[in-house]
Amino acid sequence: MSSHLPSHVPSMTMWWPLALVLAVGPVRSALAESVVQDPALSGGATTIFDVTPNAYGRALANLQKVRWMDMLAGKAVFMRNWYDQPEVIAGPFSNATGCGSCHFKDGRGRPLRELGTEAPLLVRLSVPTKDAPSGRHEPIYGGQLHDRAIPGVVPEGSVEVRYSVVKGTYADGTPYTLRKPRYHLAKLGYRRLSPKTMLSPRIPSPVFGLGLLEAIPDAAIEALADAEDRDGDGISGRPNRVVSVRDGKVRLGRYGWKANQPTLEQQVASAFSEDLGMTTALYPERNCTPKQAPCKARPAEAGGPALPEHQLEQALLYLRLIAPPARRDVTEPAVVMGQALFQQVGCAACHHGEFTTGEVKDISELSNQRIRPYTDLLLHDMGPELADGRPDGEASGSEWRTPPLWGLGLLETVNRQVRMLHDGRARSFEEAILWHGGEGARAREGFKALDATEREALVAFLRSL
CATH class of the missing domain: 1.10.760 (Cytochrome Bc1 Complex; Chain D, domain 2)
Structure with a gap:
């Protein structure tokens, strides 16, 4: 201590x-x-x-x-294993059994001895279209590849990582070695991916201090932006502008690896939806596509979302x-x-x-x-x-x-x-x-x-x- x-x-x-x-x-x-x-x-x-x-x-x-x-x-709520009764609330697809199974001790992934050789990865998916060059969900597998499923449902697939060596030297002659990853999606359970699929691997982030980041005024963040690099320092940071699911308004993004979530509430609800397969008031639809018949055939949750509003609020307060x-x-x-x-x-x-x-x-x-x-x-x-x-x-x-x-x-x-x-x-x-x-x-x-x-x-x- x-x-x-x-x-x-x-x-x-x-x-x-x-x-x-x-x-x-x-x-x-x-x-x-x-x-x-x-x-x-x-x-x-x-x-x-x-x-x-x-x-x-x-x-x-x-x-x-x-x-x-x-x-x-x-x-x-954060530490619960939601897959202890999968037939009741969880799934059909997920990447984890609960928030704590990715954010071990509220940090970034579990110890490597429990994982093998790498930190846990999930892979985001999207396909560019004429009306959405930035991409829409992959038509068969949706917005994220899920490597877990409840009994009776085939998982979507798994990600394999292969590394090549990149060597270099510091100015003083000291050598260093980096690893360049290449990703391959294997064991696909629902036919091939669209050939235009864009992949983005992600590891979990620590979850402490999120309330303080939420409390930073938008104006303080925007004051640091310099999209045109007017000061000529080679740094041209800019905010991501994203839609709030809660009210439909465009807001400043501040959470996620690409600042694609505007509020902590939306970040948490999205994680329950995509990572754990649990519906919420913000994301009432299951994380499966029309091409995945076993998922679509599962009866809807009785009495509203799998994660009630009060439990979403409790998890949010904790964070x-x-x-x-x-x-x-x-x-x-x-x-x-x-x-x-x-x-x-x-x-x-x-x-x-x-x-x-x-x-x-x-x-x-x-x-x-x-x-x-x-x-x-x-x-x-x-x-x-x-x-x-x-x-x-x-x-x-x-x-x-x-x-x-x-x-x-x-x-x-x-x-x-x-x-x-x-x-x-x-x-x-x-x-x-x-x-x-x-x-x-x-x-x-x-x-x-x-x-x-x-x-x-x-x-x-x-x-x-």
């Missing part, structure tokens, strides 16, 4: 029913204004100090006690109340040097260091917090190096939302594996940087030009996040 916490404060990531004891409470809720500037506070007064394998699953440090039981109820972990070793010389190099080589041009959240009427703990997620939540063209060739909303096939970096240094501690970038190809911080192209090419070349000590310092900074 972190020395910053009382020894009796347990972890929110303990499995049910151990989660009856909440890792919540005002551990640092009485933060004085004078220490809010502490660079260790990734989430302002919400920041939790924990360096254990439970670091991604702790409640906001300033959480009011009145919310404890509601958060517990949400955690039960809004998970805190980002504090930074560590912020005054160590190597970390301080690495932070300066992070700025110098250009990483901070996209990985924006700081925001202040707006007023959050229903959860005041999230309001007016100075946070350091290291993202601008904008789309950036990362070039052919990382392109999946599949547009999503206004995002092109080579554009990706800048992923937040907070908590990255605890990834191995929590999930016992390091797989980064959208498809998990990067096995280290260095590899993740070296795959950057397009708008990230200048930062990549700047990193490659550093000597060994400087490279180690920049990585030390990333490990401190």
Whole structure:
């Protein structure tokens, strides 16, 4: 247990029913204004100090006690195995048995020893058409390939990954090796894919700090956009504009690898629909197509969606109340040097260091917090190096939302594996940087030009996040 916490404060990531004891409470809720500037506070007064394998699953440090039981109820929804009674609520198709089976300890995938050699992958599918060049769902398999199904239904297929070696050298002559993935869909259960199908592999993202990201005002994100690169720095981030399922309005996207979801509610409901095969009020149709007769023939759920509205709200509240972990070793010389190099080589041009959240009427703990997620939540063209060739909303096939970096240094501690970038190809911080192209090419070349000590310092900074 972190020395910053009382020894009796347990972890929110303990499995049910151990989660009856909440890792919540005002551990640092009485933060004085004078220490809010502490660079260790990734989430302002919400920041939790924990360096254990439970670091991604702790409640906001300033959480009011009145919310404890509601958060517990949400955690039960999030951690439930929905396939213990598949004939009742789940399926027919899915990629997981529950939220926690992908977001192990609220992080990014399960330990590799439980997976084989790779992080879990799902594959998004779409086909370009004349009226929708950015793509519509693949006509047979829909918008996502599902590798699981309930008894009596054939799964849609599986994804196989093969790697080729890419070798290079740093400016000082030190060699490095990257892995370039190629994807193949196998064991297809419902005929061939359309030959024009566009594939986009994705790995799960950590789920802490999402309430704080939701609380960033749109104007603060839009102020960072520079679609025409008017300042000539080679960085031209722009927002993805997507339709809200709730009200039909076009809104700023901020969740997902391509910022294709405008609200946390829609992100969560979409995950229940696509990943778990569960209908909700926002997505009342099953995730099967007219070409999949066993799926379509299954009787409709009685009494409304498989996931009732109140349970969707509970899961949503749980995710809004998970805190980002504090930074560590912020005054160590190597970390301080690495932070300066992070700025110098250009990483901070996209990985924006700081925001202040707006007023959050229903959860005041999230309001007016100075946070350091290291993202601008904008789309950036990362070039052919990382392109999946599949547009999503206004995002092109080579554009990706800048992923937040907070908590990255605890990834191995929590999930016992390091797989980064959208498809998990990067096995280290260095590899993740070296795959950057397009708008990230200048930062990549700047990193490659550093000597060994400087490279180690920049990585030390990333490990401190």
